[in-house]
Amino acid sequence: MTTLDSATDTRSGKGHRDENFPVASHLIHPRHRGAILAFYDFVRAGDDVADHADLPPERKIALLDGLADALTGAGPADPEAEPLKAELSVRRLPPRHALELLDAFRMDARKNRYADWDELIHYCRYSAMPVGRYVLDVHGEDPARVWGPSDAICAALQVINHIQDCGKDFRDLDRVYLPQDCLDRHGASVAMLGETKAPPPLRAALRELAGRCLVLLDEGAVLPDLIDDTRLALEIAAIHRLAVVLSKGLLERDPLSEKVHHGKAAFALVALRGVAATLARRPFRGRVVRAAMQGAAR
Known part of the structure; x- marks a missing residue:
């Protein structure tokens, strides 16, 4: 060593x-x-x-x-x-946020398998959610209003990366973030991650996880409208739109044999659509913010 x-x-x-x-x-x-x-x-x-x-x-x-x-x-x-x-x-x-990410990396040093979705989301709590929280804090946004939907988006981004890199993580690091119970439900095995093309049981497991990412992204979709800083709202809207498109791509495509990434032109076009939609809603965001705060007060 x-x-x-x-x-x-x-x-x-x-x-x-x-x-x-x-x-x-x-x-x-x-x-x-x-x-x-x-x-x-x-x-x-x-x-x-x-x-x-x-x-x-x-x-x-x-x-x-x-x-x-x-x-x-x-x-x-x-x-x-x-x-x-x-x-x-x-x-x-x-x-705090940087130290929590170091906690996630300590988990990576000690752990290379995850039993179920809850265990994976616990990992995302330290490996992904602090990133969004830090960016929001730098901009002076209200944690009570924005951390929840941000956490959902960040968890989705992390799991999308896990799905995209599942073969590489297994081959290079013997690390598997795909929950074992998800693999079991579809009759998939960890060994399938070493193949050049995902067998049908593994594809089914990956589709389930991509679907869960879409649920998380739906939970976080309101975030751009809750953010006071317009430029940050547009950045997050672009990221959110990219994540939705990637998740839908992972429902249909095999990350072991295909690239499920955007080219630069497609990347820019998808991001621009997210930005444009958020700008169009910007004059009406007050009602979204009020609804969110009323919900938090209940």
């Missing part, structure tokens, strides 16, 4: 432009993009530690602990943590 001195030594070279969904696109106001990209870079450093194929679990945990201590000031400084630490200080935000 390889022993590496710091999280920097594990970096994969992957950046925010390589993600399946936009990260701090130019829809986001420039005054917020730096804080979001600092968060992304810190999280990417932790994710690269968790996904490093040559590190034993205990070494991964030690490196993740080092990142946490550097961010909170409990340990030595780390170049992977300093930009986010500075942004948090300027904005007087706690490190």
Whole structure:
């Protein structure tokens, strides 16, 4: 096993432009993009530690602990943590969301199978939901109003990624996020993830999970109309629309043998439709906000 001195030594070279969904696109106001990209870079450093194929679990945990201590000031400084630490200080935000993501990466270091949907959503609570919450907090949005639908969208985005990458995760990391009970319901096995084309039982399981993503996205569809910052609302509307289209694609296409990703032109067109629909509703969002707050008060 390889022993590496710091999280920097594990970096994969992957950046925010390589993600399946936009990260701090130019829809986001420039005054917020730096804080979001600092968060992304810190999280990417932790994710690269968790996904490093040559590190034993205990070494991964030690490196993740080092990142946490550097961010909170409990340990030595780390170049992977300093930009986010500075942004948090300027904005007087706690490190909570970043630390929760490190908890998810610790889970990845220790765990490679999930029994059921609830167990997977518990993982998403730490691996995905803090991302949306952080972006909303950076923009000063009201957590009581927006965290719930944001959590649903973020969980869906995470599961979509799990479905898209299910073959690669199994082959490269022996990691399976697809719930075992879902595989069992359809007569599928983990070994099928190693095939070049998904057999019918596995395709059925993947379709079930894609359908669950659509349910989550329906729960989160109201989010753009609840957000005060128009540019952020448009960014989330674009991401939401992309996620819906990808989920529907996963109902029909096989991620083991096909790319279920958008090309740049299709990506832009789908995102634009989400933006246009949200802009059209923007003058009437007051009633949506009032309804949401009344529901929360019950």
